[in-house]
Amino acid sequence: MKCKKVKERLSAFMDDELDRKKTSEIEQHLAECSACNQELKLLTKTWGSLEVWEKIEPSDNFEAIFWQKIRGRELRQPLFQRLLTKVIPVPTAVIILIIGLVGGIYLCNILYPKETKVYTDESLSLVKENFLYLNNFEDFPPESLGGLYISLTSKGNNIKIEE
Amino acid sequence: MKNRILDPDAGLMLKFAQGNNAAFDQILRKYKRLVINLAYRFIQNRAEAEDIAQEVFLRVYYSAKRYKPKAKFSTWIYKITANICINNLRSKKHLQIVSLNKPISTTGNEMITEMPDPTYIHPSANSEKKEINQLVKEAISSLPINQKMAVILQKYEGLSYREISEIMGCSIQAVDSLLQRAKQNLKRKLTPYFRKI
Ligand SMILES: [Zn+2]
Numbered sequence: 001m002k003c004k005k006v007k008e009r010l011s012a013f014m015d016d017e018l019d020r021k022k023t024s025e026i027e028q029h030l031a032e033c034s035a036c037n038q039e040l041k042l043l044t045k046t047w048g049s050l051e052v053w054e055k056i057e058p059s060d061n062f063e064a065i066f067w068q069k070i071r072g073r074e075l076r077q078p079l080f081q082r083l084l085t086k087v088i089p090v091p092t093a094v095i096i097l098i099i100g101l102v103g104g105i106y107l108c109n110i111l112y113p114k115e116t117k118v119y120t121d122e123s124l125s126l127v128k129e130n131f132l133y134l135n136n137f138e139d140f141p142p143e144s145l146g147g148l149y150i151s152l153t154s155k156g157n158n159i160k161i162e163e
Numbered sequence: 164m165k166n167r168i169l170d171p172d173a174g175l176m177l178k179f180a181q182g183n184n185a186a187f188d189q190i191l192r193k194y195k196r197l198v199i200n201l202a203y204r205f206i207q208n209r210a211e212a213e214d215i216a217q218e219v220f221l222r223v224y225y226s227a228k229r230y231k232p233k234a235k236f237s238t239w240i241y242k243i244t245a246n247i248c249i250n251n252l253r254s255k256k257h258l259q260i261v262s263l264n265k266p267i268s269t270t271g272n273e274m275i276t277e278m279p280d281p282t283y284i285h286p287s288a289n290s291e292k293k294e295i296n297q298l299v300k301e302a303i304s305s306l307p308i309n310q311k312m313a314v315i316l317q318k319y320e321g322l323s324y325r326e327i328s329e330i331m332g333c334s335i336q337a338v339d340s341l342l343q344r345a346k347q348n349l350k351r352k353l354t355p356y357f358r359k360i
Contacts, residue, residue, distance in 0.1 A: 011343040017324050046350040050318050053299050056203050058195045
């Protein structure tokens, strides 16, 4: 194996990320090549020097701050949304909504049945009365364009208003 | 996929998704050190690292209902942390670049922080450890973003190339290449100080 190839693999060799075959090839080369040995030495020292940087500890109130943030966010949600997401799980809420909708329509039909128009004598006389006012207008003369239109459109629709 | 052994922390997450808040508290206690330290080594500021960690756990908390244990729980939380850290640093760098009107590097190999003069010798021997610590921090800080993340995950978190590739969303070869370049960069930066280290 050539030095260039070995140097490319030294990093993975140090991290124990090479398969057994490649590892033994590198080891063989290192046993004979002082330049690659020197390179490995420097890289190992560099990598090892990073260990001086110690870990830090989280602040004592880390969890408390977290739960405070959660509470703060939940309070900012609208009440309806809070109820939906917290107290009632979403699938249940959807089922309740559907039952409510269907039940509402059913109840509405029972309490307020659809009005079917029944024309009593009384209501008909009221209609007639309203039509009587039309008599205050003069008829179109039959030879006028308006008169022609009226006679054509009222042919199959003879409304006769009795006095 | 279905036969994959469920790790206990993924189990905690599923319990929490079913409404068990105590399970989340366990996750919080178990992972806060890991998350804060990853963020701290990346951002190099304790207060900001704590803020990032809070953001990570908020994200975990609110994504519990959509959580599906595809990978190890630790890989998932590392990934969230890494993403937030990288975005945080990128937005900061962007601000820096804009404010200083510097040209934007396209190579990704740039060294960002200037290292102190290697010929300068501190008079106090007591501050030596602190000084070495500072040198290492500066050398890591000077690495391009992806090299830095790979170094932290490998060196300080002890993760394999495969895990790092899952967290960073790249190939194992790419991780290898990032670490090769990072080690060369660090070697160049730190070798002048080796008589001290
Ligand atoms: Zn060689």
